[in-house]
Amino acid sequence: MSDALLQIRNLTKRFETASGTVHAVEDVSFDIPRGSIMGLVGESGSGKTTLGRTLLRLVEPTSGEIRFDGTDITGLDDRSMRDMRRRMQIIFQDPVSSLNPRLKVGDLIAEGLRAFGIGRRRERRDRVAALLEEVGLSPDHMNRYPHAFSGGQRQRIGIARALALEPEFIVADESVSALDVSIQAQVLNLLLDLRERRNLTMLFIAHDLSVVNYLCDRVAVLYLGRLMEIGPTNAIQHVSAHPYTRALNSAIPRPDPRAARTRTLLEGDIPSPLVPPSGCVFRTRCPHAAELCASGIPDAHVLDGQHQSYCKRTEDLYGH
Template identity: 55%
Template structure:
């Protein structure tokens, strides 16, 4: 998937809220790109805009060479077979009045892929795939735990055998013990089915574990992109450094200086001039207020937008 200059603005009191501002990314087949940043920085908006659950303000997205934003309603429905999403809240994304069989089978009905016995078998197969029993098909969502519901959400996303899945914070509503199971499940499914993921999350240690590359966002802007290893060992952007300093290290002998950011995240309605992070950055210089930093490759395959480089 190739994402070029995607913007998504919302109107609030006749002012534009720049939820996503000039987002660019190329995701290779079979790759997992982690997207991190604090709440409200535009991660979920990116996920929903690139697959056109939200209509973009500007930009282009190409999936296997096809421009998603130019597709008619009928063609977009066809594309849904290849591009799916796993939602953040497993309690809100499953219809409480539908049985599991109908929730997982719904994509098959919409695309007329299976009926009757065939549909039953396919649903059983999908439930097996995500570690649930086919007997669960006749139950309702309230009879399951959060982790099980998220598995049902994943089964529904896999029903059409997609190639690309947006995982929109699929573990943030779950217990820590269950989070690892879901992440391991996603990794296994990726190996079995050759899936490509955009994995959106807060938890940097989980993102490091599942992602090949990690992209950091702040207030609707991209601030750093690199492979998982070098982003964790040598973060360039002051914001990434602060995020990583907050991740606990399970070794009491290792001392890491905690970088505490001053102040709050500015409002996206009135973002700071120049660099959006400058109001909370201890390295802020005069140029930071005047000029938006350019996105550049500082080391091999390690990009950042910061005037320090």
């Protein structure tokens, strides 16, 4: 896509352990258009967090290409990557463990500014006050410690810290999963407002498709490190063409319990990434698996220009 801020091509991340090779992310390719929010969903253990951190090179990729605004960052040295990090930030999942309990909020948010030598002390303090107001907190909060805040407030502090260097791209790693539902809605609306005001581009990692459907423009579905389906949110929600995506959609709670629905229950647990199944990695839990699914990784089945399913039986099952 010509307007893509981030382009990922054949990205793979494997970890060597005493037990063998962990296939965390395998041959993933997609683009994230500038100013958009891409959702990344899948069960725990599907490789979502590893993929997000690999895009920022917090985890080094095994192979593949990551292009940020036209620059291949996989080949950058430490100094060049440090300069790039001003433009790429992360909001961590746990707002408790990600904030140093020994630092006051003002110092936490100003860490990046100090590290890059931005502004003098008074200027940094004014910048922190403005950031706190932007995320819905009081500037007076900069003199308190993280333990004095609720989970939702701590996540807002984490968002303010991510915004301090005025990045263009943010990875939000399960940034609302630890929050109460009412607080989740507030944080999601905050992220939408920030996207509009700052023209931010985001990768939003979640396991809850209902949250992703509300927030994101496009969705990528990951299972055992591989893409299952990718496309516009409306297509993933209403005309999903992969059995795994349909199972995830069927698990979304409906506001009317009397409404007719067909629930797809997946049996068993996600297989070990040490020994992924041959062929389609989802086949061991797929209710529609056939003999052909055991040989060869599925190619992308294009439903339209932006909607793709990685299933050998997409046309047989759904007529696409």
